[in-house]
Amino acid sequence: MTYCTPYLLQLGLTKSKTSLVWIAGPLSGLIIQPLIGVIADRSRSKWGRRRPFMVFGSFVVAFCLFILGWTAEIVGLFVKDPEKAKNGTIALAIISIYAVDFSINVVQACCRSLIVDTLPIPLQQTGSAWAGRMCAIGQLFAYVVGSIDTVSIFGSLLGDTQFKQMTVIAALSLVGAVAVTSYSVKERVLISTRDGDGKAGAFQVLSQLFKTTFELPPRIQAICWAQFWAWIGWFPFLFYSTTWVGETYFRYEVPKDDMAKATDMLGEVGRVGSLSLTVFSSITFLSSVLLPFCIQPPDTKRTRFTPRPPPGIAAALKAVTAFRPDLQTAWLISQIMFAATMIFAPLAHSRAFATFLVAVCGIPWAISGWAPFAFMGVEINKLTMGGAAAMPNSHSGVTMITSASLRASSAADTELDVLRLNHRDSFDSDTDEEDPSSNTPSTGELAGIYLGVLNVYTTLPQFVGTMISWVVFSILEPGPEPATDNTSDTQWMNLDKDRPNAIAICLFIGAISALVAAEATRRLRYIL
Template sequence: MSSRLAEAGQYATLTAALAGLQFAWAVETGFGSPYLLSLGLRKSLVSLVWLAGPLSGLITQPLVGALSDRCASRFGRRRPYIVGSTVCTIACLAVIGWTREIAGGRESLTQWLAIAAFYLLDFAINALQGSLRALIVDALPAARQTAGTAWASRMLGIGSVCGYLMGFLDLGRLLPFLGSTQMQVLTTVASAMLGATVAVTCWFTAETPLARSSAGTGGHLQVFSSPLSLLHSLPRVIKGIFRVQLLAWMGWFPFLFYSTTYVANLFAASRSDGGSSGGSGVMEEGARVGSLAMFVHAVVSLVSSLALPAITYSAAAGRPQLRMRSAVDGSSVYSALRRMLHNILARASVSLQTMWAISLALFSVAMLLTTVVSTVDGASALLAACGVSWAVAVWIPFSMLGEAIRGAGAMRTQQQQQQRQQQHLHGIGDDAEYSRVPTDEIPLGTMGDGYAHGPEHDPHARDGHGELSAGTILGVHNVFCVIPQFFMAVVSSLVFASFEHAQDASAGGAAGHQAQQIALVMALGGLSSAAGAYFAWQL
């Protein structure tokens, strides 16, 4: 029992920073648009501000991943980037909360300062996310990647629930000492939560510093200079994960950006009885209804992240056995119930790939059903169901990547040891062997697991001296999640533009027309997700 508690404590402290990160991201995405509009920005400018997300994901994570892979700081490879991006995130949140005060009330300066702060915030959040994800891969062996990323999914769920819940409260009245406006209190609480959780992760998670001679002097931008050659040399399973993500995120983009608006428009249409959209008051009430639907979605996602790992197994950990020895040895009622529960879960368990495929299929069906659902309750139920798929989306792809990265490193280390043994058997002396593999390139252990990375002996993507680079590969993975966002942004614009004339011809049902348009975009994403489900099944 004590060992299980210790292991749970390691997972919790390793992933705690993701809860603070998700809270800050929820504040930005959930309350950023109303805040920017309150500063006097036009809707067209606000939409340009949100391009910062995919742009930062396209640039920041690959760059930070490649650089951190080669960081030779005595504090570790990831920790300097984690701390630096956290400081930048907190600074941006402070500027966003007190933009008017900093600008001295000048409207134009206030607007541009807010835009700059949101752009920098997106870049800082992406840098922090990439570093934290790479830290999980570094810290855990392949057999524990699934459990570690499952804990990461739970922390993300906690951050989302807390973020949406805080948005419902009248924080200016409850916490007046933290700010005079809702946004000021939100950014202050987000900064405090992010700082505290990052401190926990950095304090309790050990990193083995990379030897300076192993850090390399070139190749920091290899992911940009030769992306095609990098992708070609990656293991087949990693390329398969990238392909699934490319298809899946064509569905996730419209869901994340338009779900609240979809519910709000259905609410406005139901209140207008086929007349006008009901005015700004009805739309504001609809926005709160949409936020409530997303809160339920976040709760379902959190519950799913707690439940699904119990019926899912990974290739590295192996399929769970039908009988648990510790339970078999006991004769009490508790032992019998424990044995029965374990057997049920073992029989019902599925692989990571199967669970991913099922979740994408569920998400695809939900997105296609948006075209036939016309009530707020029905739409809210669809969004809630997607919470299951979202819990899997932030868990299984990272788990499979972590297993592939760490598993390849372990296999390579084992092969090198076998080669050394064979060379010794054939009379090759120690001096000759170590002259070929310098001592500063001998695999480095991570957190005492005995798990290591070896020197360059095969063509897979590595840092300067042979490591299968977690930061670089996770950065490239993020590119495959970002590219669909640009594509779907263009598709969404074309769909909305094609319906503009029809909407003008029937201005009285504007809210209903907008809900239909969003549903069509979501359905297109659902078709892409269905293809992703097929390829996930093939993995």
């Protein structure tokens, strides 16, 4: 997000063409996440339903990141003509970005489903909030690394440019994080499915996804529409905010003579943009840590206790909790805050003001990182539990067990004919019976398919955002092709103070969409 847009611009793509490259994100999300969600739901791997896909996907991402960092060198091994090598580098870079986007969606789909699979309803918000916190930590780490001159620290050990070193760090970090999760989480193993043999062709999988998308329960559909409008606003912010901050800085504050002396303009813009997103991520992290204590979780009637906050902030939070809003209200406020902030984007004429606007968005981004998934986790589990309650003697659809819960015989499973997920936390360790006072465990049967549908509503607006960006960039900044000499290294940036900043216009349009999302979120309260 920090370096790829200026990297493609520096290679020779115009902003309008670069915006079309980012169709890779929504395209991969639209296809891969729902498809992997359904396939993983049916997986009978002894390693669990999600873990094999997470591990395989992370290694593919790492491999593609290495290719992305060394595209010029790889092309140079096979093509000697400078013009052909330039075109080949652009082509390989775009292919690598598409490959990264497609493979990272495999990891993302399984990570989110793992939370829904593992946690009971009252802990869905807590689990989603912790996922948001870890994302914030990862973003903060990445943006801090991106804002410093890593070449002066590591030398040529990880590559001779900032961009190369960032791809190496990102690849190793992802593989390491997935390894920790895969080792730590005790995932359940699928025993049986509705279709008996657990196999379904691609047509059946896509048919199920299509049918589910158009037959959503009312509350899940309302959540999806709120997500749809919100992401029309978030898409340009996430992909172009660093480039926008960098351009604002070099357009209004840096003399042209100083820019001419720069030897790595991509690194300069990336570091300036990363610094703003470092502040953004810091606020996101703090918000993701503190706000869950100040917001009522959904379905509070099921909770038996209030999570204890850290002692240092307990007194302050005790006063706040008396007036704490519910999650729906918090989500609504966050969307209004994002809209109110990005409306001022076209007025930013300094790095400080642009950084301030980006930083404020850390609060709504923290809430957006867990609110829709918490709502979906609750609704998914209510759906399956409600169906089981209504039809106690019918097939529930799947049978799953953990490796630690194999003591129940297969005969008992057949006799009971129920969905066995056997959360260890919901069983009494002495009597080996389910504790009636414990929280009802989640089923996770529909986690992959419904989170895949939510992802469809997250990716479709990215197509809309891409088209909006393409139109705006084509009109306001068609952009000349960069010259080949080093004296025109900044030609890929819009440094004309008299011309409007196209990225700022896209952010403004996103703010308007966020207001529509706020209205959709408000209506969620009245849908049963």
